[in-house]
Amino acid sequence: MxxxxxxxxxxxxxxxxxxxxxxxxxxxxxxxxxxxxxxxxxxxxxxxxxxxxxxxxxxxxxxxxxxxxxxxxxxxxxxxxxxxxxxxxxxxxxxxxxxxxxxxxxxxxxxxxxxxxxxxxxxxxxxxxxxxxxxxxxxxxxxxxxxxxxxxxxxxxxxxxxxxxxxxxxxxxxxxxxxxxxxxxxxxxxxxxxxxxxxxxxxxxxxxxxxxxxxxxxxxxxxxxxxxxxxxxxxxxxxxxxxxxxxxxxTYRPEDNEVVIFYASIYGGTENAAEVLANALGAKKVKNIKMYDVSVTDVSYLVSEAFRASHLVFASATYNNEIFPYMENLIRDLAAHNVQNRSIALVENGSWAPVSGKKMSELFSSMKNMNFLQDTVTLKSRGHEEQRLQLLSLADTIAESVFAAELH
CATH class of the missing domain: 3.60.15.10 (Ribonuclease Z/Hydroxyacylglutathione hydrolase-like)
Structure with missing residues (x-):
C-alpha cells in the first residue's frame, strides 16, 4: 500500500x-x-x-x-x-x-x-x-x-x-x-x-x-x-x-549560558574531581549543570552539547602519556566541527606523569576564541585537600563567568 x-x-x-x-x-x-x-x-x-x-x-x-x-x-x-x-x-x-x-x-x-x-x-x-x-x-x-x-x-x-x-x-x-x-x-x-x-x-x-x-x-x-x-x-x-x-x-554562538562537564576517568579519581567541581558549581547557584562520561556517551551527543552550552569543562586522565583516547577523540571532533567562542576549563590526572592537560590545551589552541578560564587543575592519582581547594577556586571562576555572560 x-x-x-x-x-x-x-x-x-x-x-x-x-x-x-x-x-x-x-x-x-x-x-x-x-x-x-x-x-x-x-x-x-x-x-x-x-x-x-x-x-x-x-x-x-x-x-x-x-x-x-x-x-x-x-x-x-x-x-x-x-x-x-x-x-x-x-x-x-x-x-x-x-x-x-x-x-x-x-x-x-x-x-x-x-x-x-x-x-x-x-x-x-x-x-x-x-x-x-x-x-x-x-x-x-x-x-x-x-x-x-x-x-x-x-x-x-x-x-x-x-x-x-x-x-x-x-x-x-x-x-x-x-x-x-x-x-x-x-x-x-x-x-x-x-x-x-x-x-x-x-x-x-x-x-x-x-x-x-x-x-x-x-x-x-x-x-x-x-x-x-x-x-x-x-x-x-x-x-x-x-x-x-x-x-x-x-555563527557558533552558544544557545544556553550553562556549564557542561566532560570527563574521562579510568579508576574513578578524575570522575570524583568532576563531581566535586559540579557540586561546588551547584552550591554557587549555577543551574542546569550537565555531566557526561565521554567513555560511554556517543560523541555525537557530546558535540551537540558543545554547540549548545557556553562553558565547557574537560577533565581527563593521562593514558600512555597522552590524553585518554575518548577525550582526545571528543576534542578532535570539536575542532573538526569548527566549535569556537566558548569558555573552557581543564582538569588533568596522572599517577606519575600527568600531561593530559598540556596536550588538551595544545589541541584547543588551534580553535578560535576559546577562552581559558583558569590554569589547569592537576591531580596525581586522586585528589586531596589541595586539589579540592583548587577545584573550589575553579568553580568560583566558572560561576563568575557564567553570571557575567550575556548571550546575544
Whole structure:
C-alpha cells in the first residue's frame, strides 16, 4: 500500500522512515530512526524533488506510481547527491525513462560517479544560481548552497507556493510517525536536541556556508520549508524560530549560558574531581549543570552539547602519556566541527606523569576564541585537600563567568 500524503492541491509527500537503522551514515546513533523525504508536484508538468535511500525504495516507488496515476514523470530535481537521497535515482529512471534530471554542474558530475552506466543523453537540465524552471502554474528557482553540506547542494524555491525545498538544511534525526508538520508535534527539548545533534554533526563544520545560504533565504517569502529529513515547517512563527536557531549555530554562538562537564576517568579519581567541581558549581547557584562520561556517551551527543552550552569543562586522565583516547577523540571532533567562542576549563590526572592537560590545551589552541578560564587543575592519582581547594577556586571562576555572560 502506498503511504503518500497530500500536502496541497498540487504537492505530495512521497517519503517514509527507517526505524531499523542503528547509525545514520554508519556513525551517529538514531534510536528513533530517520525519515527520508521526497516531494512530488503535480502541475502541467510533474516534478519529483529528490529520491530516497535504498531502505525505503519499495514504498517510495509505490508512492510515486500511486500519485502519478498513469501520468508521465517529467522532471527529477536533484538537490543533493548523497546516497540517502539519490540511491534510488536509477530505479526511478528505469521506470520513468522520459524524465529530465535537473541539477547543478557538480550534481551531474556526481551522477556519473555514482551511476557510471546511466545514460542520460538528452535528458539533462543543468542549472546555475537563480535559474528557473516553469512547469505550468509553478515556477521553481534554483539557489546554490555549496557545502551545506556537500559541494553540489542546491535548494529549490517554489515561487508560486512560497516553498523552500531545503535539501539537508533544517533537517533532524528521528522517524516521522503520522505527523508530517512540525506544528503538529510537541517540539520540546528532546526534539530540539535531536535537531541540534543533526545540525552540529552533519552540517556544523560549515558555518560560513550556512550563513551564506541564510542570507540568500532572507530575501525570499518562505511560507513552508521542506527538508530531506524530519518534519516539514509551515507556521510563520515556527519558521522564524528555526531560522534563528540556524543563525546561532552557524555563527557558533552558544544557545544556553550553562556549564557542561566532560570527563574521562579510568579508576574513578578524575570522575570524583568532576563531581566535586559540579557540586561546588551547584552550591554557587549555577543551574542546569550537565555531566557526561565521554567513555560511554556517543560523541555525537557530546558535540551537540558543545554547540549548545557556553562553558565547557574537560577533565581527563593521562593514558600512555597522552590524553585518554575518548577525550582526545571528543576534542578532535570539536575542532573538526569548527566549535569556537566558548569558555573552557581543564582538569588533568596522572599517577606519575600527568600531561593530559598540556596536550588538551595544545589541541584547543588551534580553535578560535576559546577562552581559558583558569590554569589547569592537576591531580596525581586522586585528589586531596589541595586539589579540592583548587577545584573550589575553579568553580568560583566558572560561576563568575557564567553570571557575567550575556548571550546575544
Amino acid at each position: 502506498h503511504q503518500a500524503i497530500q500536502m496541497s492541491d498540487t504537492l505530495w509527500y512521497l517519503g517514509s522512515s527507517d526505524r531499523r537503522l542503528a547509525k545514520f551514515e554508519n556513525c551517529h546513533p538514531v534510536p528513533l530512526g530517520i525519515s527520508y523525504n521526497s516531494y512530488l508536484v503535480m502541475d502541467e508538468k510533474t516534478v519529483l524533488l529528490d529520491t530516497v535511500d535504498h531502505s525505503i525504495c519499495g514504498v517510495f516507488l509505490e508512492n510515486i506510481k500511486s500519485v502519478l496515476n498513469g501520468r508521465p514523470l517529467d522532471y527529477i530535481i536533484v538537490n543533493h547527491m548523497e546516497p540517502d537521497h539519490c540511491a534510488t535515482l536509477a530505479e526511478v529512471l528505469l521506470r520513468y525513462p522520459e524524465a529530465t534530471v535537473v541539477g547543478s554542474a557538480k550534481t551531474h558530475a556526481m551522477i556519473k560517479q555514482f551511476f557510471g552506466d546511466l545514460n542520460l543523453q538528452g535528458k539533462v537540465m543543468q542549472v546555475k544560481e537563480n535559474d528557473t524552471l516553469s512547469t505550468g502554474h509553478h515556477n521553481f528557482r534554483f539557489i546554490l548552497a555549496p557545502m551545506v553540506h556537500w559541494p553540489e547542494v542546491t535548494v529549490t524555491y517554489d515561487e508560486t507556493e512560497k516553498i523552500l525545498f531545503s535539501a539537508d538544511a533544517f533537517g533532524t534525526f528521528g522517524a516521522l510517525s503520522g505527523n508530517l508538520y512540525a506544528d503538529q508535534l510537541d517540539f520540546g527539548d528532546f526534539e530540539l536536541s535531536e535537531m541540534r545533534r543533526y545540525y552540529s554533526n552533519i552540517v556544523g563544520k560549515y558555518g560560513l556556508q550556512v550563513q551564506a545560504l541564510l542570507n540568500k533565504a532572507a530575501g525570499l517569502d518562505i511560507q513552508m520549508i521542506c527538508p530531506l529529513h524530519g518534519p516539514v515547517w509551515r507556521a510563520a512563527n515556527k519558521i522564524q524560530w528555526l531560522i534563528e536557531k540556524y543563525s546561532r549555530w552557524a
